[in-house]
Amino acid sequence: MMRLIGTACKILACAGAIMLASCSKAPDPQTEARTEFNIGWSIYAGWMPWPYAQQAGIVKKWADKYGIKINVVQVNDYVESINQYTAGKFDGVTVTNMDALTIPAAGGKDTSAIIVGDYSNGNDGILLKGANALADIKGRQVYLVELSVSHYLLARGLEKAGLKPTDVKTINTSDADIVSAFGSPDARAAVAWNPQLSVMKGQTGVTEVFNSSQIPGEILDLMVVDTATLKANPNLGKALAGIWYETVALMQRQDSKGKEARAAMAKLAGTTPESFDSQLSTTYLYTDPKAAVAATSDPALLKTMMQVRDFSFKKGLFQGASSADAVGMAFPGAKTLGDPGHVMLRFDESFMKMAAEGKL
Structure with a gap:
C-alpha cells in the first residue's frame, strides 16, 4: 500500500494554499470541454481495478460510450502522482481522503471526490x-x-x-x-x-x-477529479463511475472470470494472487454504488473529515493557516466544513448515484 505523505512537498503545497486563498486565481486552461483525459494511479489493492480495467478494455468501452479518451497512467511514487495531479498533469488521481485534503485541496486546487472506492479495514x-x-x-x-x-x-x-x-x-x-x-x-x-x-x-x-x-471508514481511498474539469466535462465522471463499478463487480465474482481478473490485478501489483486476495480481505470495497452513496451522504463522513483536518492542522499541514477551517470542504446535502468561501475539497456523490440508479 503506497499511501504516504511527502513532508517537504506537502509544506510547499500548503504554503501555496495560503497564498492562493488570498490572491485571485489565473484562468484555468483545463475548464473547457475536452475529449482526452489523463488519470494517475499508484499500486494499492483497492486501486488495482483501474489498471486492470484499462488492460481488459473496460476503460475504452466506457470512454467510447461518452465519446472521450481516458489514459490511465501509473506513477510508481504515490506522492508524486498527487503532486502531478496538483500541478495539472493529471485530470484525476487515486488518493486517500487525508492526502486529498492536505495536498491538492490545501494547495489551492479545487478537487472533487467522485468515487469512494474503499476504506482500510485492517490494511x-x-x-x-x-x-x-x-x-x-x-x-x-x-x-x-x-x-x-x-x-x-x-x-x-x-x-x-x-x-x-x-x-x-x-x-x-x-x-x-x-x-x-x-x-x-x-x-x-x-x-x-x-x-x-x-x-x-x-x-x-x-x-x-x-x-x-x-476506526472503520476513516482511512478512505478515493478517485478524485479536478472540479473545473469535471464541471466542463461531466461525461468524464460518468465514464469513470461506469468503469469502476463494472470492474469491481467482475473482481468480486467467484467463477473463473473473477479469479482471472484478480490474478491479473495481482500481477499488475507485482504480487501473487494469494497475497493480493489477503490484502483485499482487509480492504472494504464499496462494490455496490448504493452503499458508496450512503457512505458519502452519511453524517459520519463529516465527522471523519473533521478529525482528519484537525489532525492535519495540529501537525502543521495547513502551514500558515490560523485555523483548521482554512480549507473548506463540501458534502452532500449542501453541508460544509470549514471556510464556505474557500471550498477546495468536495465529496460529490452524483456519479455514484447515477450508477446506483442505472443511469450511466
Whole structure:
C-alpha cells in the first residue's frame, strides 16, 4: 500500500494554499470541454481495478460510450502522482481522503471526490514487540512514515487508549525501510500498511495491537477529479463511475472470470494472487454504488473529515493557516466544513448515484 505523505512537498503545497486563498486565481486552461483525459494511479489493492480495467478494455468501452479518451497512467511514487495531479498533469488521481485534503485541496486546487472506492479495514496497523496491549506503547519510540495515514492511525489509537501524542516518540521511517528498521532489536513499536505490515507481523514476538478496522471508514481511498474539469466535462465522471463499478463487480465474482481478473490485478501489483486476495480481505470495497452513496451522504463522513483536518492542522499541514477551517470542504446535502468561501475539497456523490440508479 503506497499511501504516504511527502513532508517537504506537502509544506510547499500548503504554503501555496495560503497564498492562493488570498490572491485571485489565473484562468484555468483545463475548464473547457475536452475529449482526452489523463488519470494517475499508484499500486494499492483497492486501486488495482483501474489498471486492470484499462488492460481488459473496460476503460475504452466506457470512454467510447461518452465519446472521450481516458489514459490511465501509473506513477510508481504515490506522492508524486498527487503532486502531478496538483500541478495539472493529471485530470484525476487515486488518493486517500487525508492526502486529498492536505495536498491538492490545501494547495489551492479545487478537487472533487467522485468515487469512494474503499476504506482500510485492517490494511494499516500498530505493532509492538513483547507486548499485547496498545497501552504498552507508552514511552516507546514508534517507527512510521510521519505525517501519513500511519501517523493518523497512531493518533487515533492513542486517543482510544487514553494516551497522549507526547506519550510516545515517533521515528520518521520511509515505507521502503520500515521492514528492515523494525527488524532491529532496538525497534519495539511501529505503524505500517500492507504489504509491509503483513511481513512485519510475521517477526517473532510481534503483536498487532490496533488496526484500521477499529476506526472503520476513516482511512478512505478515493478517485478524485479536478472540479473545473469535471464541471466542463461531466461525461468524464460518468465514464469513470461506469468503469469502476463494472470492474469491481467482475473482481468480486467467484467463477473463473473473477479469479482471472484478480490474478491479473495481482500481477499488475507485482504480487501473487494469494497475497493480493489477503490484502483485499482487509480492504472494504464499496462494490455496490448504493452503499458508496450512503457512505458519502452519511453524517459520519463529516465527522471523519473533521478529525482528519484537525489532525492535519495540529501537525502543521495547513502551514500558515490560523485555523483548521482554512480549507473548506463540501458534502452532500449542501453541508460544509470549514471556510464556505474557500471550498477546495468536495465529496460529490452524483456519479455514484447515477450508477446506483442505472443511469450511466
